[in-house]
Amino acid sequence: xxxxxxxxxxxxxxxxxxxxxxxxxxxSSLSTPPNYSNQSRGGLPRFFSEALPLSKQGGVxxxxxxxxxxxxxxxxxxxxxxxxxxxxKGGLIExxxxxxxxxxxxxxxxxxxxMVLPQTTQWHVxxxxxxxVDRLQRVILAAAKQCQRLHEMTLKxxxxxxxxxxxxxxxxxxxxxVAEATPVFRALSSFTKEASGSIIVGPEGDFTKKxxxxxxxxxxxxxxxxxxxxxxETATIALLATLMLWSDS
Amino acid sequence: xxxxxxxxxxxxxxxxxxxxxxxxxxxSSLSTPPNYSNQSRGGLPRFFSEALPLSKQGGVxxxxxxxxxxxxxxxxxxxxxxxxxxxxKGGLIExxxxxxxxxxxxxxxxxxxxMVLPQTTQWHVxxxxxxxVDRLQRVILAAAKQCQRLHEMTLKxxxxxxxxxxxxxxxxxxxxxVAEATPVFRALSSFTKEASGSIIVGPEGDFTKKxxxxxxxxxxxxxxxxxxxxxxETATIALLATLMLWSDS
Numbered sequence: 001x002x003x004x005x006x007x008x009x010x011x012x013x014x015x016x017x018x019x020x021x022x023x024x025x026x027x028s029s030l031s032t033p034p035n036y037s038n039q040s041r042g043g044l045p046r047f048f049s050e051a052l053p054l055s056k057q058g059g060v061x062x063x064x065x066x067x068x069x070x071x072x073x074x075x076x077x078x079x080x081x082x083x084x085x086x087x088x089k090g091g092l093i094e095x096x097x098x099x100x101x102x103x104x105x106x107x108x109x110x111x112x113x114x115m116v117l118p119q120t121t122q123w124h125v126x127x128x129x130x131x132x133v134d135r136l137q138r139v140i141l142a143a144a145k146q147c148q149r150l151h152e153m154t155l156k157x158x159x160x161x162x163x164x165x166x167x168x169x170x171x172x173x174x175x176x177x178v179a180e181a182t183p184v185f186r187a188l189s190s191f192t193k194e195a196s197g198s199i200i201v202g203p204e205g206d207f208t209k210k211x212x213x214x215x216x217x218x219x220x221x222x223x224x225x226x227x228x229x230x231x232x233e234t235a236t237i238a239l240l241a242t243l244m245l246w247s248d249s
Numbered sequence: 250x251x252x253x254x255x256x257x258x259x260x261x262x263x264x265x266x267x268x269x270x271x272x273x274x275x276x277s278s279l280s281t282p283p284n285y286s287n288q289s290r291g292g293l294p295r296f297f298s299e300a301l302p303l304s305k306q307g308g309v310x311x312x313x314x315x316x317x318x319x320x321x322x323x324x325x326x327x328x329x330x331x332x333x334x335x336x337x338k339g340g341l342i343e344x345x346x347x348x349x350x351x352x353x354x355x356x357x358x359x360x361x362x363x364m365v366l367p368q369t370t371q372w373h374v375x376x377x378x379x380x381x382v383d384r385l386q387r388v389i390l391a392a393a394k395q396c397q398r399l400h401e402m403t404l405k406x407x408x409x410x411x412x413x414x415x416x417x418x419x420x421x422x423x424x425x426x427v428a429e430a431t432p433v434f435r436a437l438s439s440f441t442k443e444a445s446g447s448i449i450v451g452p453e454g455d456f457t458k459k460x461x462x463x464x465x466x467x468x469x470x471x472x473x474x475x476x477x478x479x480x481x482e483t484a485t486i487a488l489l490a491t492l493m494l495w496s497d498s
Contacts (some may be wrong), residue, residue, distance in 0.1 A: 091454045147477040226498075241491060
Protein backbone atom coordinates (compact mmCIF):
# COMPACT_ATOMS: atom_id res chain seq x y z
CA UNK A 1 0.00 0.00 0.00
CA UNK A 2 2.88 2.33 0.64
CA UNK A 3 3.44 2.99 -3.03
CA UNK A 4 -0.13 4.15 -3.45
CA UNK A 5 -0.20 6.64 -0.70
CA UNK A 6 1.91 9.52 0.41
CA UNK A 7 3.67 8.96 3.69
CA UNK A 8 2.31 11.33 6.28
CA UNK A 9 4.98 13.54 7.75
CA UNK A 10 3.28 14.84 10.84
CA UNK A 11 1.30 13.16 13.57
CA UNK A 12 -1.83 15.26 12.97
CA UNK A 13 -2.30 13.82 9.49
CA UNK A 14 -1.70 10.33 10.80
CA UNK A 15 -5.12 10.30 12.43
CA UNK A 16 -7.19 7.73 10.62
CA UNK A 17 -9.41 9.30 7.96
CA UNK A 18 -12.90 7.86 7.90
CA UNK A 19 -13.85 6.10 4.73
CA UNK A 20 -16.29 7.41 2.22
CA UNK A 21 -18.40 4.77 0.60
CA UNK A 22 -19.99 5.26 -2.75
CA UNK A 23 -21.36 3.23 -5.59
CA UNK A 24 -20.29 4.04 -9.13
CA UNK A 25 -22.70 2.60 -11.59
CA UNK A 26 -21.66 1.68 -15.07
CA UNK A 27 -23.75 -0.02 -17.67
CA SER A 28 -23.94 -0.41 -21.38
CA SER A 29 -27.00 -0.34 -23.54
CA LEU A 30 -25.87 -2.67 -26.31
CA SER A 31 -28.80 -5.03 -25.92
CA THR A 32 -31.54 -2.45 -25.49
CA PRO A 33 -33.55 -0.82 -28.27
CA PRO A 34 -32.29 2.63 -29.30
CA ASN A 35 -35.03 4.53 -27.49
CA TYR A 36 -34.20 2.84 -24.21
CA SER A 37 -30.54 3.54 -24.61
CA ASN A 38 -28.35 5.00 -21.96
CA GLN A 39 -26.72 6.99 -24.72
CA SER A 40 -28.63 9.57 -26.67
CA ARG A 41 -25.70 10.45 -28.93
CA GLY A 42 -26.77 13.38 -30.95
CA GLY A 43 -30.27 12.93 -29.54
CA LEU A 44 -32.43 15.19 -27.44
CA PRO A 45 -30.89 17.28 -24.67
CA ARG A 46 -31.42 15.51 -21.37
CA PHE A 47 -32.08 17.06 -17.97
CA PHE A 48 -32.47 15.87 -14.41
CA SER A 49 -35.77 15.89 -12.56
CA GLU A 50 -36.51 13.94 -9.38
CA ALA A 51 -40.16 13.67 -10.39
CA LEU A 52 -41.10 12.28 -13.81
CA PRO A 53 -44.61 12.20 -15.32
CA LEU A 54 -46.18 8.85 -14.55
CA SER A 55 -47.63 8.47 -18.05
CA LYS A 56 -48.23 10.18 -21.33
CA GLN A 57 -51.73 11.17 -20.20
CA GLY A 58 -51.72 14.19 -17.98
CA GLY A 59 -48.00 13.99 -17.64
CA VAL A 60 -46.80 17.45 -16.70
CA UNK A 61 -43.96 18.20 -14.29
CA UNK A 62 -42.47 21.48 -13.17
CA UNK A 63 -38.73 22.09 -13.69
CA UNK A 64 -37.03 24.78 -11.57
CA UNK A 65 -33.62 25.71 -10.20
CA UNK A 66 -30.34 24.81 -11.90
CA UNK A 67 -31.88 22.62 -14.57
CA UNK A 68 -34.41 25.32 -15.49
CA UNK A 69 -31.52 27.79 -15.74
CA UNK A 70 -29.48 25.41 -17.90
CA UNK A 71 -32.40 24.76 -20.25
CA UNK A 72 -33.58 28.33 -20.76
CA UNK A 73 -30.57 30.56 -20.10
CA UNK A 74 -27.59 28.43 -21.18
CA UNK A 75 -29.12 26.43 -24.02
CA UNK A 76 -31.88 29.00 -24.74
CA UNK A 77 -34.53 26.36 -25.22
CA UNK A 78 -38.06 27.64 -25.76
CA UNK A 79 -41.65 26.41 -25.64
CA UNK A 80 -42.31 23.44 -27.95
CA UNK A 81 -38.63 22.39 -27.85
CA UNK A 82 -38.29 18.66 -27.28
CA UNK A 83 -36.17 17.41 -24.38
CA UNK A 84 -35.74 14.33 -22.20
CA UNK A 85 -35.96 14.16 -18.41
CA UNK A 86 -34.18 11.50 -16.34
CA UNK A 87 -34.43 10.86 -12.60
CA UNK A 88 -31.02 9.30 -11.96
CA LYS A 89 -32.64 6.01 -10.99
CA GLY A 90 -33.10 4.62 -14.51
CA GLY A 91 -36.27 6.55 -15.40
CA LEU A 92 -36.31 8.41 -18.73
CA ILE A 93 -39.11 10.26 -20.52
CA GLU A 94 -39.37 12.27 -23.72
CA UNK A 95 -41.50 15.39 -23.93
CA UNK A 96 -41.48 19.08 -24.67
CA UNK A 97 -41.50 22.44 -22.94
CA UNK A 98 -45.13 23.55 -22.62
CA UNK A 99 -44.79 26.86 -20.82
CA UNK A 100 -41.98 29.02 -19.44
CA UNK A 101 -42.40 31.66 -16.75
CA UNK A 102 -40.08 33.56 -14.48
CA UNK A 103 -39.47 30.79 -11.93
CA UNK A 104 -39.62 27.58 -13.92
CA UNK A 105 -41.10 25.67 -16.82
CA UNK A 106 -43.76 23.02 -17.39
CA UNK A 107 -42.60 19.85 -19.13
CA UNK A 108 -45.28 17.77 -20.83
CA UNK A 109 -44.76 14.08 -21.60
CA UNK A 110 -45.01 12.91 -25.22
CA UNK A 111 -44.69 9.24 -24.33
CA UNK A 112 -44.83 6.93 -21.33
CA UNK A 113 -41.70 6.87 -19.12
CA UNK A 114 -39.16 4.09 -19.63
CA MET A 115 -37.28 2.27 -16.91
CA VAL A 116 -33.76 1.18 -17.82
CA LEU A 117 -31.92 -1.32 -15.62
CA PRO A 118 -28.13 -1.27 -15.22
CA GLN A 119 -26.63 -3.85 -17.53
CA THR A 120 -22.97 -4.24 -16.70
CA THR A 121 -20.93 -4.52 -13.54
CA GLN A 122 -21.98 -2.18 -10.73
CA TRP A 123 -18.84 -1.06 -8.95
CA HIS A 124 -18.95 -0.20 -5.26
CA VAL A 125 -16.10 2.19 -4.58
CA UNK A 126 -14.57 2.70 -1.14
CA UNK A 127 -11.92 5.41 -1.04
CA UNK A 128 -10.47 7.04 2.06
CA UNK A 129 -10.30 10.76 1.38
CA UNK A 130 -11.50 14.11 2.67
CA UNK A 131 -15.14 14.92 3.30
CA UNK A 132 -16.73 17.29 0.80
CA VAL A 133 -20.16 15.78 0.47
CA ASP A 134 -22.01 18.79 -0.95
CA ARG A 135 -19.43 19.31 -3.67
CA LEU A 136 -19.43 15.60 -4.52
CA GLN A 137 -23.22 15.65 -4.90
CA ARG A 138 -22.95 18.48 -7.44
CA VAL A 139 -20.19 16.68 -9.31
CA ILE A 140 -22.22 13.48 -9.39
CA LEU A 141 -25.16 15.19 -11.12
CA ALA A 142 -22.90 17.01 -13.58
CA ALA A 143 -21.08 13.78 -14.38
CA ALA A 144 -24.31 11.84 -14.92
CA LYS A 145 -25.46 14.48 -17.42
CA GLN A 146 -22.05 14.65 -19.13
CA CYS A 147 -21.86 10.87 -19.53
CA GLN A 148 -25.56 10.56 -20.33
CA ARG A 149 -25.90 7.98 -17.61
CA LEU A 150 -29.42 7.19 -16.50
CA HIS A 151 -28.22 5.95 -13.13
CA GLU A 152 -26.54 8.45 -10.86
CA MET A 153 -23.72 7.37 -8.61
CA THR A 154 -25.08 6.91 -5.10
CA LEU A 155 -22.98 8.60 -2.44
CA LYS A 156 -23.19 6.72 0.84
CA UNK A 157 -22.27 8.04 4.28
CA UNK A 158 -18.74 7.51 5.62
CA UNK A 159 -18.06 4.10 7.07
CA UNK A 160 -15.39 2.36 9.11
CA UNK A 161 -13.29 -0.55 7.86
CA UNK A 162 -15.55 -2.93 9.79
CA UNK A 163 -18.53 -1.35 8.05
CA UNK A 164 -17.27 -2.12 4.57
CA UNK A 165 -16.48 -5.79 5.21
CA UNK A 166 -20.02 -6.98 4.54
CA UNK A 167 -20.05 -5.19 1.16
CA UNK A 168 -16.65 -6.63 0.25
CA UNK A 169 -17.81 -10.13 1.13
CA UNK A 170 -20.81 -10.08 -1.24
CA UNK A 171 -19.50 -9.77 -4.80
CA UNK A 172 -17.13 -12.21 -6.41
CA UNK A 173 -15.15 -9.26 -7.73
CA UNK A 174 -13.50 -7.42 -4.86
CA UNK A 175 -10.19 -5.63 -5.18
CA UNK A 176 -8.05 -3.78 -2.67
CA UNK A 177 -5.09 -1.72 -3.88
CA VAL A 178 -1.88 -2.91 -2.22
CA ALA A 179 1.68 -1.97 -3.18
CA GLU A 180 3.75 -4.79 -4.57
CA ALA A 181 0.73 -7.06 -4.94
CA THR A 182 0.13 -8.84 -8.26
CA PRO A 183 -0.42 -6.15 -10.92
CA VAL A 184 -4.16 -5.71 -11.55
CA PHE A 185 -3.82 -6.72 -15.21
CA ARG A 186 -2.37 -10.10 -14.26
CA ALA A 187 -4.85 -10.60 -11.42
CA LEU A 188 -7.81 -9.99 -13.74
CA SER A 189 -6.95 -13.01 -15.86
CA SER A 190 -8.37 -15.26 -13.14
CA PHE A 191 -11.68 -13.39 -12.82
CA THR A 192 -14.83 -13.39 -14.90
CA LYS A 193 -17.30 -10.55 -15.24
CA GLU A 194 -20.02 -10.30 -12.61
CA ALA A 195 -23.08 -8.15 -11.91
CA SER A 196 -21.30 -6.26 -9.16
CA GLY A 197 -17.88 -5.68 -7.72
CA SER A 198 -16.06 -3.57 -5.20
CA ILE A 199 -12.87 -1.51 -5.10
CA ILE A 200 -11.10 -0.40 -1.94
CA VAL A 201 -8.34 2.22 -1.83
CA GLY A 202 -6.89 2.98 1.57
CA PRO A 203 -6.10 6.33 3.16
CA GLU A 204 -2.96 8.44 2.99
CA GLY A 205 -0.76 6.72 5.53
CA ASP A 206 -2.10 3.32 4.52
CA PHE A 207 -4.33 0.73 6.07
CA THR A 208 -2.86 -0.92 9.14
CA LYS A 209 -1.81 -4.54 8.66
CA LYS A 210 -4.77 -5.61 10.82
CA UNK A 211 -7.23 -3.66 8.65
CA UNK A 212 -5.76 -5.08 5.46
CA UNK A 213 -5.93 -8.61 6.85
CA UNK A 214 -9.62 -8.11 7.68
CA UNK A 215 -10.36 -6.84 4.16
CA UNK A 216 -8.52 -9.71 2.48
CA UNK A 217 -10.12 -12.27 4.82
CA UNK A 218 -13.52 -10.83 3.85
CA UNK A 219 -12.78 -11.80 0.26
CA UNK A 220 -10.94 -8.95 -1.45
CA UNK A 221 -8.12 -9.71 -3.86
CA UNK A 222 -5.06 -7.48 -3.40
CA UNK A 223 -3.88 -5.85 -6.62
CA UNK A 224 -0.89 -3.66 -7.43
CA UNK A 225 -1.09 -0.40 -9.39
CA UNK A 226 2.51 -0.14 -10.56
CA UNK A 227 5.46 1.34 -8.77
CA UNK A 228 4.45 4.96 -8.64
CA UNK A 229 3.27 6.54 -5.45
CA UNK A 230 -0.28 7.67 -6.27
CA UNK A 231 -2.69 9.95 -4.43
CA UNK A 232 -5.79 8.24 -3.06
CA GLU A 233 -7.96 9.92 -5.73
CA THR A 234 -5.59 9.04 -8.57
CA ALA A 235 -5.29 5.42 -7.47
CA THR A 236 -9.09 5.16 -7.29
CA ILE A 237 -9.60 6.63 -10.76
CA ALA A 238 -6.85 4.49 -12.33
CA LEU A 239 -8.21 1.29 -10.81
CA LEU A 240 -11.86 2.09 -11.51
CA ALA A 241 -11.19 3.15 -15.13
CA THR A 242 -9.26 -0.04 -15.78
CA LEU A 243 -11.90 -2.26 -14.18
CA MET A 244 -14.76 -0.51 -16.02
CA LEU A 245 -12.99 -0.84 -19.37
CA TRP A 246 -12.41 -4.50 -18.50
CA SER A 247 -15.96 -5.26 -17.32
CA ASP A 248 -17.64 -3.30 -20.14
CA SER A 249 -15.54 -4.84 -22.92
CA UNK B 250 -15.60 9.25 -31.29
CA UNK B 251 -18.98 10.72 -30.49
CA UNK B 252 -19.31 8.71 -27.34
CA UNK B 253 -16.11 10.16 -26.00
CA UNK B 254 -16.88 13.74 -26.58
CA UNK B 255 -19.69 16.13 -25.80
CA UNK B 256 -21.53 17.34 -28.87
CA UNK B 257 -21.00 21.05 -29.30
CA UNK B 258 -24.20 23.01 -29.30
CA UNK B 259 -23.13 26.31 -30.71
CA UNK B 260 -21.04 27.20 -33.72
CA UNK B 261 -18.48 29.10 -31.68
CA UNK B 262 -17.38 25.99 -29.88
CA UNK B 263 -17.25 24.09 -33.15
CA UNK B 264 -14.03 25.84 -34.10
CA UNK B 265 -11.30 23.23 -34.16
CA UNK B 266 -9.27 23.30 -30.97
CA UNK B 267 -5.56 22.95 -31.58
CA UNK B 268 -3.96 19.89 -30.10
CA UNK B 269 -1.69 19.86 -27.13
CA UNK B 270 1.12 17.39 -27.37
CA UNK B 271 2.84 16.04 -24.33
CA UNK B 272 4.92 13.08 -23.32
CA UNK B 273 4.00 11.21 -20.19
CA UNK B 274 6.87 9.15 -18.97
CA UNK B 275 6.37 6.05 -16.94
CA UNK B 276 8.97 3.64 -15.79
CA SER B 277 9.56 1.11 -13.10
CA SER B 278 12.68 0.54 -11.12
CA LEU B 279 12.38 -3.18 -10.54
CA SER B 280 15.74 -4.01 -12.03
CA THR B 281 17.73 -1.16 -10.51
CA PRO B 282 19.53 -1.23 -7.17
CA PRO B 283 17.58 0.35 -4.28
CA ASN B 284 19.62 3.53 -4.25
CA TYR B 285 18.94 4.14 -7.92
CA SER B 286 15.26 3.53 -7.48
CA ASN B 287 12.57 5.75 -8.84
CA GLN B 288 10.74 5.12 -5.60
CA SER B 289 12.18 6.23 -2.30
CA ARG B 290 9.34 4.78 -0.26
CA GLY B 291 9.84 5.93 3.24
CA GLY B 292 13.20 7.33 2.16
CA LEU B 293 14.56 10.84 2.15
CA PRO B 294 12.35 13.78 1.17
CA ARG B 295 13.02 14.65 -2.48
CA PHE B 296 13.02 18.08 -4.09
CA PHE B 297 13.39 19.50 -7.57
CA SER B 298 16.45 21.42 -8.70
CA GLU B 299 17.40 22.11 -12.29
CA ALA B 300 21.06 22.12 -11.36
CA LEU B 301 22.55 19.18 -9.48
CA PRO B 302 26.08 18.98 -8.05
CA LEU B 303 28.33 17.28 -10.60
CA SER B 304 30.11 15.18 -7.99
CA LYS B 305 30.54 14.55 -4.31
CA GLN B 306 33.62 16.78 -4.25
CA GLY B 307 32.75 20.43 -4.10
CA GLY B 308 29.14 19.61 -4.83
CA VAL B 309 27.09 22.51 -3.51
CA UNK B 310 23.97 23.93 -5.18
CA UNK B 311 21.69 26.74 -4.11
CA UNK B 312 17.95 26.00 -3.68
CA UNK B 313 15.52 28.94 -3.81
CA UNK B 314 11.89 29.70 -4.62
CA UNK B 315 9.04 27.21 -4.13
CA UNK B 316 11.28 24.28 -3.29
CA UNK B 317 13.14 26.30 -0.67
CA UNK B 318 9.80 27.32 0.82
CA UNK B 319 8.54 23.73 0.83
CA UNK B 320 11.72 22.45 2.51
CA UNK B 321 12.06 25.06 5.21
CA UNK B 322 8.55 26.44 5.85
CA UNK B 323 6.27 23.50 5.10
CA UNK B 324 8.45 20.58 6.19
CA UNK B 325 10.56 22.69 8.58
CA UNK B 326 13.80 21.02 7.55
CA UNK B 327 16.94 22.47 9.10
CA UNK B 328 20.71 22.44 8.54
CA UNK B 329 22.25 18.94 8.54
CA UNK B 330 18.90 17.38 7.51
CA UNK B 331 19.40 14.87 4.68
CA UNK B 332 17.41 15.25 1.48
CA UNK B 333 17.53 14.23 -2.18
CA UNK B 334 17.48 16.53 -5.19
CA UNK B 335 16.22 15.43 -8.64
CA UNK B 336 16.33 17.35 -11.91
CA UNK B 337 13.33 15.81 -13.69
CA LYS B 338 15.61 14.28 -16.32
CA GLY B 339 16.66 11.17 -14.43
CA GLY B 340 19.33 12.80 -12.25
CA LEU B 341 19.20 12.12 -8.49
CA ILE B 342 21.61 13.01 -5.70
CA GLU B 343 21.67 12.57 -1.94
CA UNK B 344 23.02 15.26 0.32
CA UNK B 345 22.20 17.54 3.21
CA UNK B 346 21.29 21.12 3.97
CA UNK B 347 24.50 22.97 4.75
CA UNK B 348 23.27 26.50 5.37
CA UNK B 349 19.94 28.34 5.39
CA UNK B 350 19.52 32.07 4.96
CA UNK B 351 16.64 34.39 4.19
CA UNK B 352 16.51 33.76 0.43
CA UNK B 353 17.56 30.16 0.01
CA UNK B 354 19.66 27.25 1.20
CA UNK B 355 22.90 25.53 0.23
CA UNK B 356 22.67 21.82 -0.52
CA UNK B 357 25.87 19.84 -0.24
CA UNK B 358 26.29 16.49 -1.98
CA UNK B 359 27.07 13.43 0.13
CA UNK B 360 27.57 11.17 -2.88
CA UNK B 361 28.02 11.35 -6.65
CA UNK B 362 24.83 11.96 -8.66
CA UNK B 363 23.05 8.99 -10.24
CA MET B 364 21.44 8.88 -13.65
CA VAL B 365 18.34 6.70 -13.96
CA LEU B 366 16.96 5.78 -17.38
CA PRO B 367 13.26 5.20 -17.99
CA GLN B 368 12.58 1.48 -17.91
CA THR B 369 9.02 0.88 -19.11
CA THR B 370 6.86 2.15 -21.93
CA GLN B 371 7.13 5.90 -22.58
CA TRP B 372 3.66 7.14 -23.52
CA HIS B 373 3.27 10.11 -25.82
CA VAL B 374 -0.10 11.66 -25.08
CA UNK B 375 -1.99 13.84 -27.55
CA UNK B 376 -5.17 15.31 -26.12
CA UNK B 377 -7.21 18.13 -27.64
CA UNK B 378 -8.21 20.45 -24.82
CA UNK B 379 -7.92 24.02 -23.66
CA UNK B 380 -4.64 25.83 -23.34
CA UNK B 381 -3.46 26.42 -19.79
CA VAL B 382 0.26 25.87 -20.19
CA ASP B 383 1.46 27.67 -17.06
CA ARG B 384 -0.94 25.76 -14.84
CA LEU B 385 0.00 22.46 -16.49
CA GLN B 386 3.69 23.12 -15.85
CA ARG B 387 2.98 23.60 -12.15
CA VAL B 388 0.86 20.44 -12.03
CA ILE B 389 3.60 18.46 -13.79
CA LEU B 390 6.19 19.35 -11.16
CA ALA B 391 3.79 18.67 -8.30
CA ALA B 392 2.83 15.32 -9.85
CA ALA B 393 6.46 14.29 -10.36
CA LYS B 394 7.17 14.97 -6.69
CA GLN B 395 3.97 13.26 -5.54
CA CYS B 396 4.70 10.12 -7.57
CA GLN B 397 8.43 10.25 -6.84
CA ARG B 398 9.14 10.10 -10.54
CA LEU B 399 12.63 11.01 -11.60
CA HIS B 400 11.49 11.92 -15.11
CA GLU B 401 9.09 14.81 -15.44
CA MET B 402 6.41 14.76 -18.08
CA THR B 403 7.55 16.92 -21.00
CA LEU B 404 4.91 19.36 -22.17
CA LYS B 405 5.30 20.05 -25.88
CA UNK B 406 3.81 22.98 -27.79
CA UNK B 407 0.39 22.61 -29.44
CA UNK B 408 0.40 20.80 -32.76
CA UNK B 409 -1.97 20.18 -35.66
CA UNK B 410 -3.25 16.76 -36.69
CA UNK B 411 -0.65 16.69 -39.48
CA UNK B 412 2.01 17.48 -36.91
CA UNK B 413 1.25 14.44 -34.79
CA UNK B 414 1.27 11.91 -37.64
CA UNK B 415 5.05 11.42 -37.57
CA UNK B 416 4.94 10.65 -33.82
CA UNK B 417 2.05 8.25 -34.30
CA UNK B 418 3.91 6.43 -37.07
CA UNK B 419 7.01 5.67 -34.96
CA UNK B 420 5.96 3.37 -32.11
CA UNK B 421 4.36 -0.01 -32.60
CA UNK B 422 1.87 0.92 -29.88
CA UNK B 423 -0.40 3.71 -31.09
CA UNK B 424 -3.99 4.09 -29.99
CA UNK B 425 -6.69 6.56 -30.95
CA UNK B 426 -9.96 6.65 -28.97
CA VAL B 427 -12.93 6.07 -31.26
CA ALA B 428 -16.52 5.37 -30.23
CA GLU B 429 -17.77 1.91 -31.06
CA ALA B 430 -14.27 0.68 -31.97
CA THR B 431 -13.03 -2.59 -30.46
CA PRO B 432 -12.86 -2.12 -26.67
CA VAL B 433 -9.30 -1.33 -25.59
CA PHE B 434 -9.08 -4.46 -23.41
CA ARG B 435 -9.80 -6.71 -26.38
CA ALA B 436 -7.51 -4.73 -28.71
CA LEU B 437 -4.60 -5.07 -26.27
CA SER B 438 -4.56 -8.84 -26.59
CA SER B 439 -2.89 -8.49 -30.01
CA PHE B 440 -0.13 -6.13 -28.81
CA THR B 441 3.10 -6.73 -26.93
CA LYS B 442 4.86 -4.23 -24.67
CA GLU B 443 7.23 -1.79 -26.35
CA ALA B 444 9.64 0.94 -25.29
CA SER B 445 7.27 3.68 -26.40
CA GLY B 446 3.70 4.22 -27.43
CA SER B 447 1.22 6.96 -28.21
CA ILE B 448 -2.34 7.84 -27.25
CA ILE B 449 -4.59 10.23 -29.15
CA VAL B 450 -7.86 11.62 -27.81
CA GLY B 451 -9.75 13.98 -30.08
CA PRO B 452 -11.39 17.30 -29.27
CA GLU B 453 -14.91 18.03 -28.06
CA GLY B 454 -16.87 17.83 -31.29
CA ASP B 455 -14.70 14.97 -32.52
CA PHE B 456 -12.07 14.55 -35.21
CA THR B 457 -13.39 14.89 -38.74
CA LYS B 458 -13.55 11.66 -40.74
CA LYS B 459 -10.61 12.87 -42.81
CA UNK B 460 -8.48 13.56 -39.73
CA UNK B 461 -9.32 10.17 -38.25
CA UNK B 462 -8.44 8.44 -41.53
CA UNK B 463 -5.05 10.17 -41.55
CA UNK B 464 -4.33 9.09 -37.97
CA UNK B 465 -5.32 5.48 -38.62
CA UNK B 466 -3.37 5.37 -41.90
CA UNK B 467 -0.33 6.64 -39.98
CA UNK B 468 -0.52 3.50 -37.88
CA UNK B 469 -2.82 4.13 -34.92
CA UNK B 470 -5.19 1.41 -33.75
CA UNK B 471 -8.69 2.66 -32.94
CA UNK B 472 -9.94 1.60 -29.53
CA UNK B 473 -13.28 2.03 -27.76
CA UNK B 474 -13.67 3.27 -24.18
CA UNK B 475 -17.10 1.89 -23.43
CA UNK B 476 -20.46 3.44 -24.10
CA UNK B 477 -20.31 6.45 -21.84
CA UNK B 478 -19.78 9.89 -23.27
CA UNK B 479 -16.54 11.05 -21.62
CA UNK B 480 -14.90 14.44 -21.44
CA UNK B 481 -11.60 14.75 -23.31
CA GLU B 482 -9.66 14.83 -20.02
CA THR B 483 -11.54 11.85 -18.55
CA ALA B 484 -11.09 9.76 -21.70
CA THR B 485 -7.36 10.56 -21.69
CA ILE B 486 -6.91 9.60 -18.04
CA ALA B 487 -8.97 6.40 -18.39
CA LEU B 488 -7.03 5.26 -21.47
CA LEU B 489 -3.60 6.25 -20.12
CA ALA B 490 -4.22 4.64 -16.70
CA THR B 491 -5.30 1.41 -18.36
CA LEU B 492 -2.35 1.35 -20.77
CA MET B 493 0.17 2.16 -18.03
CA LEU B 494 -1.21 -0.57 -15.77
CA TRP B 495 -0.98 -2.89 -18.78
CA SER B 496 2.53 -1.91 -19.88
CA ASP B 497 3.95 -1.81 -16.34
CA SER B 498 2.49 -5.16 -15.31
